[in-house]
Amino acid sequence: MSDQVHFEDVTVGDAVPAGTETPSQLQMFFFSAATYNGHRIHYDHPFAVGVEGHPDVVVQGPLQVAVIARTLTDWVSPDGRLVSLSLQNRASAYPGEELRIQGTVVAKREEDGRCLVDVELTEEKGEGVLLIPATATVSLPRRAPVGTGA
Amino acid sequence: MSDTLLTSEARAMVGSTVPQLRGTVYRKEFQRWARAVNDHNPLYFDEAYAQAHGYRTLVMPPLFLRHVMHDSVRLDELRPDGTGGPSALDVPLPPKRMAGGEQTTFVEVIYDGDVLTADGVLKDLTEKEGRSGAFVLVVFETTYRNQDDAVVAISSHSMIAR
Incomplete structure (x- = not known):
């Protein structure tokens, strides 16, 4: 994160540096603990499979979302930030599956x-199974003008 | 019995406000969350680093926002699937819940130590037909403010109940 990306560095059509995460049951345990989430489908295998009909315990939706946000903040931090994030949860993921986040710059604008x-993103697993489509807006700093000594 | 999942009793609750929630942002809580996400951004962990980049103190990871507001729950008040506790708004809906989607605008940076309030409203209930049968799409909109009464975020969350 030492190399700050600036507004001038970004062009429409650019790819956002990709993110990946392969949640383990250990990670899912810590995530449920950190979010005070007692939902059995995330840790109780007999309940998840036998009662609710999932193939395995289910990766938390907010964990799927958090890795999208991490992909964006890893890209724009420390001086840029996440301004908005909009997404739909389309499919579930299970422990051991790799989640892949890819994004493309679709617009640049100055406002206030x-x-x-503006970025469009997808989170996928397996052979292109769409987990989450998302759109986001980030803010970025401008480069200091030449001659300011910055 | 009815052939619709969406009862008139539930429909009548659209527009209802959720009792205001309050929560204090604690660094240890959001750091545990960030570690669980493998998000090791120094803005969340290194106060001197955050201040060197113009932030007042440690920055809260933006997606931790909704978790700031959780109250503790009595285990004997949980639903059989382990969710819940005293519900903010007890809408009569089918029991199986899945996340639908969310849209959040992060207006201001939220910091360690901030005291937040959340004002929610049940925005919409819609019955839909999906691949695995009928479900109800539930939409809540929440406005978050900090101790200076500044709006820090506005979030719309949808949930699927089937």
Whole structure:
């Protein structure tokens, strides 16, 4: 995160640096603990499979979402930030499956003195199974003008 | 019995406000969350680093927001699937719940130590037909403010009940 990306560096059509995560049951346990989430489908295998009909315990939706946000903040931090995130939960994921986040810059604009970049993203698993389609807006800093000594 | 999942009793609750929730942002809580996400952004862990980049103190990971508001629950008040506790708004809906989607605008940076309030409203209930049968799409909109009464985020969450 030492190399800050600036508004001028970004062009429509650019790819956002991809993110991946392969949740384990250990990670899912910590995530449920950190979010005070007692929902059995995330840790109680007989309940998840026998009662609710899932093939395995289910990766938490908010964990799937958090890795999208992480992909964006890893890209724009520390001086840029996440301004908005909109998404739909389309499919479930199970422990051991790799989640892959890819994004593309679709617009750049300036609004109220802020430099904003709009991004479309997908989170997928397996052979292109769409878990989450998302759109996001991030703000980025401008490069200091030449001659300011910055 | 009825052939619709969406009862008139539930429908009548659209527009109802959720009792206001309050929560304090604690670094230890959001750091545990960030570690569980493998998100090791120094803005969440290194106060000097955050301040060197113009932030007042440690920054809260934006997606931790909804978790700030959780109250503790009595285990004997949980639903059989382990969710819940005293519900903010007890809408009569089918029991099986899945996340639908969300849309959040992060208006202001939220910091360690901030005291937040959340004002929610039941925005919409819609019955839909999906691949695995009928379900109800439930939409809540929540406005979050900090201790200075500044709006820090506005979030719309949908949930599927079937």
